[in-house]
Amino acid sequence: MLWGLRPLEPKAAYGLAVDLLQRQIHSGLLLPQERLPAERQLSDKFGISRVTLREALRVLETNQYISVRRGAQGGAFVSDQDRLSQLARRRISRAPAASMRVVEYLVVNQTAAARFAARRRGPAELKKMREALALMRNADDAPRRKQAETLFLLAVADGAQNALLSRGVEDALAELFLPFETAPEAQSVAETVAVYQRLHDALDAENLDDVEGAMDVLNARLWGAIRRITRSAA
C-alpha cells in the first residue's frame, strides 16, 4: 500500500536560494553586516538567472535578514547583530519545543559524529579545526566566535566521513538559529575555547574518552544556552 500520500511541494529555484542564504545566516557562517557578492556574481554561482536571484533577495529583505542598497559600493548586506538576535529570539519563542527538538537532534548526531571522527578524521579536518580555533581566539565579537564554533563543529562532523551525519549536523545548526551571546565574560570565552581545544587534541590523539568528555561539556553548554533563552523569552 502507498503510505503518506501528500501533495508534492516542488521548491522553486528562488526558494532554494532563500534557504541556502538563510541557513548560512542562521548558523553564523554569514556575519552581521557582511556584504553578499554582487547580484550578477551570485546568480552566476548559483546557476540561476539574475531575475530569479533577485526574487530570493526580496524575500530575505522582507524577512529582515538582509537589506539592499543601490549605487557603487551598494549591494545586499546581512542585517546587524541586534536585528539578527531579535529574529532568532522571536523564532525560538514562537516554538520553544521545536528548538529543543532541534538541539536534541544536533546533540545526537554531533556526538555520534565526534565518536566516529576519533577514528576517521584526516589531516584536512584537523587542519580545519585548528583554523577554526585560531579564528575563535582572534575573534573580538560574538558573531565571529559563533562563526568559528560553527566551522569547528562542521569540521568535526566531516571528520566522521559520513555524508548523512554531516548533513544532519549541518541541518541542525542551520535550523537552530541561536541569538548571539550577550555580555560575554572573558573567562567564559576562554573556557569555551579551551573545550574546543581539548576536543581537537582528543581527536588528534584518537582519545575516544576525552572526545566524549569534551562533547559532553559542549552539549551541556548548548542545553544551557537554549534553556536560558527559552526562559528569558517566557
Next chain:
Amino acid sequence: MLWGLRPLEPKAAYGLAVDLLQRQIHSGLLLPQERLPAERQLSDKFGISRVTLREALRVLETNQYISVRRGAQGGAFVSDQDRLSQLARRRISRAPAASMRVVEYLVVNQTAAARFAARRRGPAELKKMREALALMRNADDAPRRKQAETLFLLAVADGAQNALLSRGVEDALAELFLPFETAPEAQSVAETVAVYQRLHDALDAENLDDVEGAMDVLNARLWGAIRRITRSAA
C-alpha cells in the same frame, strides 16, 4: 564569508514524485507486484498534472522499479521480488561503503529515537507497533515481513516526538534498500518477531534498559545483514 557556493539544483515536480515512490519501494512499504493507483488518482493525490506524473512513471519504469500495463485492470505495478532484490544488490555493490554509512546513520538515529520514545511514546505509536507486529506474524513472505519491520521502526521513531529524528530514520530506511531475505528459516523469523515484541513491551513499560537491549539486538542483526550482502557481492 559565503561558504560552499554551489549551483542550486531545483527538483522538478516529476523528480519529487520519482523520489517519493522510489523511497517507498526501497523501504519496503510498497510491496513487489503491488498495483499503484490509477494515473488520474495518483496525479490528484500528488497535486500534479497527469502528464507530469507520467514522466515520473516513465523514469521508474526505465529504472525497472515498476512496469506499466494498458487496458482494463492495467496500471503501474511494482516489479517482482527478484527484480527488486537484484536492483538492491546492484545498488549496494556499486558503493558498499556508502551503504555502511547509511546503516551507521540509521543505527545512530534509530537508537536515539528509541531511547526518547521510552519516555514519550503515546498510545497511538504503541498501537501502530502492535499493528506492525500483527502484520509481521501473519506475513508469509519476505516482502511482507520487511514491510512490517519498516512500519514498526517508523512507529518507534515517531514515538520520540521529534520530527527531525523521524525524518532521519525515514531517510535512512529509504536510502538503504536492502534486498529481501533469502531462505528464511522459521526459527530466525520467530526470533526477529520476538525481538520486536520485546522492544514494544519495553517501550510500553518505559523500561529504558530493555529498550536499549532490544535495540542492540536489532542493530546487530542489521549490521549482520548488510555485511552478509556486501561480502556475497564481493
Next chain:
DNA sequence: TTTCATGGATCAGAAACTAAACCATTGCGG
C-alpha cells in the same frame, strides 16, 4: 461482443525561469 477502466497522445495556455539589454543610483577618484 460489448463495456469501461485503464494507459497513451496531443494541444493550447499558464507559470517559472533565462538571457540580454538598458536605466537609475551613488561613492570615489581625478
Next chain:
DNA sequence: CCGCAATGGTTTAGTTTCTGATCCATGAAA
C-alpha cells in the same frame, strides 16, 4: 565639481516545465 564605474532596478522576448482538457487505444471481464 564632474564623470567614471560598479552596483541595483526594470523591461522584454523567448524557452522550459507544468497544467487542464480532450480524445484515442487497449484489453480483461461481464
